[in-house]
Amino acid sequence: MVVGTGFIADEHIGALLGRRDADLVGVVDTHAGRAAAAARRNGGVRFTTDLAEALSWPGVDACIVCTPNGSHHALALAVADAGKHLLIEKPLTITVPEAVEVADAFAAAGTVLMAAHTHRFYDYGRAVKTAIDAGEVGRPEVVRLAILGDWIWPDWRAWVLDPKASGGHALHNGVHLLDLATWWLGARPESVYARGRKQTAAELDIHDYLEMVVRYSDGSVAVCEMSRGHRTGGVGLRDVMVLGSEGLLTLPWNGDGSPLLSERGFSQVPAPGGNGFAVQLAAWLDTISGQEPAMPVHDAVLAVAMGVAAERSMASRRPVLLSELGIPDRHAPSPGAPALDEGRTA
CATH class of the missing domain: 3.40.50.720 (NAD(P)-binding Rossmann-like Domain)
Structure with a gap:
């Protein structure tokens, strides 16, 4: 249902x-x-x-x-x-x-x-996790993840623009990046420092452009940039960098397809790839059948905490410690579930 x-x-x-x-x-x-x-x-x-x-x-x-x-x-x-x-x-x-x-x-x-x-179940998310877990960059120390796009909401009545309904953009879209970077690093986040802009219009009740810096218990750092205020229409860009003790992993702007600029504006020629929703559904059904969860509940709770921390940080203009948010010990985050088996598809 x-x-x-x-x-x-x-x-x-x-x-x-x-x-x-x-x-x-x-x-x-x-x-x-x-x-x-x-x-x-x-x-x-x-x-x-x-x-x-x-x-x-x-x-x-x-x-x-x-x-x-x-x-x-x-x-x-x-x-x-x-x-x-x-x-x-x-x-x-x-x-x-x-x-x-x-x-x-x-x-x-x-x-x-x-x-x-x-995003944990799309090809790029799984590929980066697999490479890190295989030790291809050594110990990961810095993650930079940017997902930049334009306005996707139908009009000013969209519930996402109401922070009481959405929780703010850090919880709605920014949480994708916070969760993904944390999953890749496999470390416990300790603080979030964020700033936001109302890029599309000053009248917005949410920030549609976010910069979020997460610091982890092992000294690693994630820098996450999220936008729904980029122009021109149709833009959709993603950039990934993972710097480790023994190497550098990058997925450039056109790693998910090819940007195409013409007199008609910006468009994206998509690269072939798996259906993240189908892989995600398969993982959920596998968990119901008794397999280990690919998205543990503790990680979902932690993602909420990081999104809340980012919103509080933007309001207070200071880093917010995750310890301030009262996550019970029984919901301590997992060390990072491994990437899905590449053979598991829907």
Whole structure:
């Protein structure tokens, strides 16, 4: 069952429909028209606006939640209470206490919880992790990760632009980079120092351009740059650098395709690659089947903490220690799950 039928839900449903070992039972959305339209698009499955009703449908063993960030806490607790497994869009929640409560609820229920940090499952994320784990750069000391793009929201009414609904851009999009860099380094983050700009317009209630510096317990550093305010339209650039004690790994700007500038503006000629949503779904289903999680719950809680720290840092203009955020010892971050086996695909 999929809860929330916005554009990101289509990515999850597409991955699900490509599986032979899982079926889409139905969809849930607070807007009846959206729910009905999504049901029609996907073979006439069941639909409702009532999550409790959907959780009681026969055949529902697990849920994928694709709703605004601020709704995650209540929805996740309802799924845990119903005894279902959950794949939930990142961030897990928008506060650390909520993230801890959700993690504890699924631990008590004995069901699988996974946050959809999809960049861990794209080819580039897995390739960098594999190279680091293989010792190809020695001990990693510095990560620089930049993901730069333009405006992706439909208009000024988008919920992402409301910090009460999204938690701010560090939690909504910046959390991808914070989690990925931390996964690559395999070290415990100690502080986040961030600054943000309202690049598109001063009227924005969030920062759509972020610079975030994370310092780790082993002395390593991650510098993360995230933008949704770049021009021209269609721009989508990514840069990766990992400096280690014995080498340097880079993925240049055009490592994910070729930028194309013409009189019509900027476009991207994509490189062939795997479907991160499909690989992510396979990893979640594997965890339900008893395999080790590729995205541990503790890492999802930690990602929330880093996003919150970045937002607080921008507000206070100082580094924020992760120890200030009250993460319980039982949710201490994992040392970094290994990269997925390259043979595991959806």
